[in-house]
Amino acid sequence: MEKFDAVVVGAGPAGSTSAFVMAKAGLKVLLLERSKAAGEKNVFGGRIYSHVLKRLFSNFEDEAPVERYVVRETIGMMDDSDCVSLDFVSRRDTPRSACSFVARRNRFDKWLSEKAEQAGALFVGGTKVDDLIIRDGKVCGIVSGSDTIEADCVVDAEGVTAALSRRAGLRNDVAPSQIKVGVKETIQLSRQSINERFSLSDDEGAACVYIGQPTSFLTASGAFVYTNSESISIGVVVDPLELSQARIEVQEMIEKFRLHPSMERLLSGGKVIEYSAHMIPNSVPALPSNLIRDGFLSTGDAAGFFINHGFTYRGVDLAMASGEAAGNAVVEAHSLGSYGREELMRYYSGLSSTVLPEMEHAEKTGEVLHNERIFSTYPSIAIGFMEDMFRINGFDREGAASLLKKNMSGRVSTLRMLRDAYSAYRRM
Ligand SMILES: Cc1cc2nc3c(=O)[nH]c(=O)nc-3n(C[C@H](O)[C@H](O)[C@H](O)COP(=O)(O)OP(=O)(O)OC[C@H]3O[C@@H](n4cnc5c(N)ncnc54)[C@H](O)[C@@H]3O)c2cc1C
Structure with a gap:
């Protein structure tokens, strides 16, 4: 086969964006994907932040396969039977101006790979890359x-x-401490039912995350719900090490979540049409030594670019931003006529103004997400407090301060709670 300026392995958001950028600049690009069509088997929760897309494709709103634009955000804390949630609804502008949207990967990834093809990249599906060609320390092909x-x-x-x-020597073998496990179900429901149950209209969508019981009070774990146009995606994200110590299977967790009284009503009458599971990277230090070698760049999830803020999961926009930065670096290396590590360092400087600051910030947030009180003690206190506040059965109601104290008693001291709140405030 002829020689290419660049071969991109994987037509997910990182790969197709990178191929698009390079092909648009006139490079000869081959985009290889193991599935027949891009996105066919790719799994994610459902929400994509659109800032990179809006910058790269001015007509993205008219073209991209958007299921719904997110206007409703919910953060919930659950125990076995109840749920306390914070709901944010913004209809200040049109749904289309929302900063994120819900998508299905089989449609979205295909659209993005077609963008790369239209720019001139050659897409070949059904091709699994097995190895790299490495000569004199330089990656020369696949x-x-x-x-x-x-x-x-x-x-x-x-x-x-x-x-x-890993083959390029940039990463060690993936250890269980470096991943999370995500499991997702897609539940078919009519557009009308979804709109009524989530108080949405037309192309408006909801993104909801929950901690506490949906994931058996495990730390840094949680559950999600996203509204597609005619289905709902629900799922859980858990730490496999913690999961192995808890006496519950991840399938059981998602079942419990689906049957939780506050979920059951939202999903009632729906039919599970898809079940999928996938690994999610824990962030690894984003150093040049983990990302770049002569003739080779690592992007997206392969580079560990994923963020769990607790209130949102983000990987797709980071994948696209890193794909774009990698594409730009290769274009510059091409103009210099050399693809050595030094020339490709432009990738790292491109990431410095986009992905890397977010990853640094996420590292701090990660410390908060390993505080077990956030996932067990505080949800129980919040639910107990709300129950006492709203259940009036006579004339003996206590004041809010006393109810809070009662629910905290034996669980956490005031000082500890204030310290946790301050720590979360500083790191989120
Ligand atoms: C359960 C779950 C929920 C998530 N929720 C969200 C969310 O709501 N929002 C969000 O932004 N992110 C979310 N993410 C993370 C997001 O899915 C990833 O961060 C993102 O998809 C990374 O994009 P990527 O292009 O780097 O990799 P991928 O999307 O994984 O794409 C990699 C591509 O490479 C192909 N491939 C793999 N190996 C080979 C090979 N050897 N040869 C050829 N092709 C190959 C694959 O088939 C695939 O198409 C979630 C992830 C999971 C698992």
């Missing part, structure tokens, strides 16, 4: 089955397994 393809640069966008980044 191996797929019995085929070898030469390229000046390889962009690894194969997702969380990061096999090629």
